Amino acid sequence: MSKLAENIAKAERYLARFTQHGVPNRIGGEDIPAADGAVFETISPVDLKPLAKVSHGKAADIDRAAKAAHAAFAQWAETSGEARKALLHRVADAIVARAEEIAFVECMDTGQSLKFMAKAALRGAENFRFFADRAPEARDGKSLRTDGQVNMTTRVPIGPVGIITPWNTPFMLSTWKIAPALAAGCTIVHKPAEFSPLTARLLVEIAEEAGLPKGVWNLVNGFGEDAGKALTEHPLVKAIGFVGESRTGSMIMKQGADTLKRVHFELGGKNPVIVFADADLDRAADAALFMIYSLNGERCTSSSRLLVEASIYDKFTATVAEKAGRIKVGHPLDPETVIGPLIHPVHEKKVLDYVEIGRSEGATIATGGRKVDGPGGGCYVAPTLFTGANNQMRIAQEEIFGPVLTAIPFKDEAEALALANDVQYGLTGYLWTADVTRAFRFTDRLQAGMIWVNSENVRHLPTPFGGVKSSGIGRDGGDWSFDFYMETKNVAFATTAHKIQKLGG
Structure with missing residues (x-):
């Protein structure tokens, strides 16, 4: 057996x-x-x-x-x-x-x-x-x-x-x-x-x-x-x-x-993971993947917006797409499965509708963007990455709550901060940089209740958990x-x- x-x-x-x-x-x-x-x-x-x-x-x-x-x-x-x-x-x-x-x-x-x-x-x-x-x-x-x-x-x-x-x-x-x-x-x-x-x-x-x-x-x-x-x-x-x-x-x-x-x-949240060119890019890519594709993307703290410095945007998003394409979608009780079926047909439809919205807005599906024929015929959706997106698109502004990541380039620190804050939500943020002074500046102005620097969501129970804005x-x-x-x-x-x-x- x-x-x-x-x-x-x-x-x-x-x-x-x-x-x-x-x-x-x-x-x-x-x-x-x-x-x-x-x-x-x-x-x-x-x-x-x-x-x-x-x-x-x-x-x-x-x-x-x-x-x-x-x-x-x-x-x-x-x-x-x-x-x-x-x-x-x-x-x-x-x-x-x-x-x-x-x-x-x-x-x-x-x-x-x-x-x-x-x-x-x-x-x-x-x-x-x-x-x-x-x-x-x-x-x-x-x-x-x-x-x-x-x-x-x-x-x-x-x-x-x-x-x-x-x-x-x-x-x-x-x-x-x-x-x-x-x-x-x-x-x-x-x-x-x-x-x-x-x-x-x-x-x-x-x-x-x-x-x-x-x-x-x-x-x-x-x-x-x-x-x-x-x-x-x-x-x-x-x-x-x-x-x-x-x-x-x-x-x-x-x-x-x-x-x-x-x-x-x-x-809710529409949390940014912000990646500067000086970061440890391999670790940043793994953390970005983990925070959107673990738990089926159905988590309030998921990093559903990927903001990447323009000079490394193409290479970084290609790495994320390649890794996301290898993630196993399958039966939740299979020990090798990472993404199981979404919670309910109603929610599956919502997530797939957002995939079509992203297409219609002109974003590019770098990987995924489709329903998967998984065991049992349930609510399986492939891990999806949108590239060529901007922060005005609905896929960048609205909480999808599924395995869907929207990648947006930025040219400098000021634009990265403006993009990160330009949503109604403010639950979490994830910052990747080797510049400690930038980390202090950026986190001080980032509108979020919780921020992790050079880390995915690692909870320490005595610390406060919660968000700002919506x-x-x-x-x-x-x-x-x-x-x-x-x-x-x-x-x-x-x-x-x-x-x-x-x-x-």
Whole structure:
């Protein structure tokens, strides 16, 4: 039996429970069908066949989940930081123990290749461990002294929070949002993306089996227009952490306005990788390829615009095209596959439509630009590189969210900076140069929340993660996560009998 056949057989065993029993909502520690009995079907992008029937939650289900989170909040908020730390480490241990199951289910549910998903569960465990270790100090603040007064600041959990996660790497991104919320002492209503709901179910099971009290974490599946809207409008939900499209983030802000809901948004990107002639060009090419073609190009931090100094543009883009043409597109459970099928036929059409838009705008397809006949007949698209493009083209301005790279030349540093900043987004940027003074100048003026110099996206968990402009509001990571999930409180103690003005006598 080949390794692929062996992996497919394992995946079928892991998926059998979902196929047979479906995916109910999880509210107050119980499996709950949708209040109206509605379900929707989730399909695999590999062969477009159904994977499971999923409970289709709506406003009544969100209301039940929000009330469960509210009822569980006081006890969870008062649980000691050390106790939360121990429990979250048990969650991490259980994630590691079930890492293969998580990876195989995610591959079949999203189309992401095992090459990357095999590590996604372990990254999720790292997220839980990181915030577990910080739980005991989550409420810590500062002592601020002035004449006759000592101020003590502290933080308290904000309350029940709503977490809305995307379909591209759903398990890891769910842990990235949920782990700090739990460490802070918040309770949760989680609405995963309807295109990839399966590993969210595994995650809440793992947490409850590790000892998380009932009602602390509630899971409601559904669509943005019903479950999502109800969650963002619910008065018991104090904050919304959302990862997804910029347009949806704008809608969430409007829907949460009446309840003055706090929001944290990680939104879209049209991120530049800027390559100067003095850079290590071999490493720069490999990094540019990795950041657009790994994870099927379906990642907010992908380097979807390649800005290259004109003197090396032709040679550099030829290298990228040649390497991209050798990338293996195939079944996500094949250990050799780099690019699997895109998440859904709707998204595949969007990506292929952008390929036609690029053609019509006059850009040249240096490689790819076509649908691939992959195993199972699913949503396979070849890694694509556009050359001869300019920054006014739609393929250079709009988020495609697929394995499509647009290469644009620049003549000097000033033009490179102007091109890099001339989009509505500002999530990440990647700069390649041997000139350290240029790196300081350029990064200081580049409009992005995160920038990597002579590196692809290498995450250090204590650092802030987030974007500017249409790419988001707020920061995750380290203490920045607690700033979102907690309220800061100041208590002022008088140390002397200061003079108090007398009124009325």
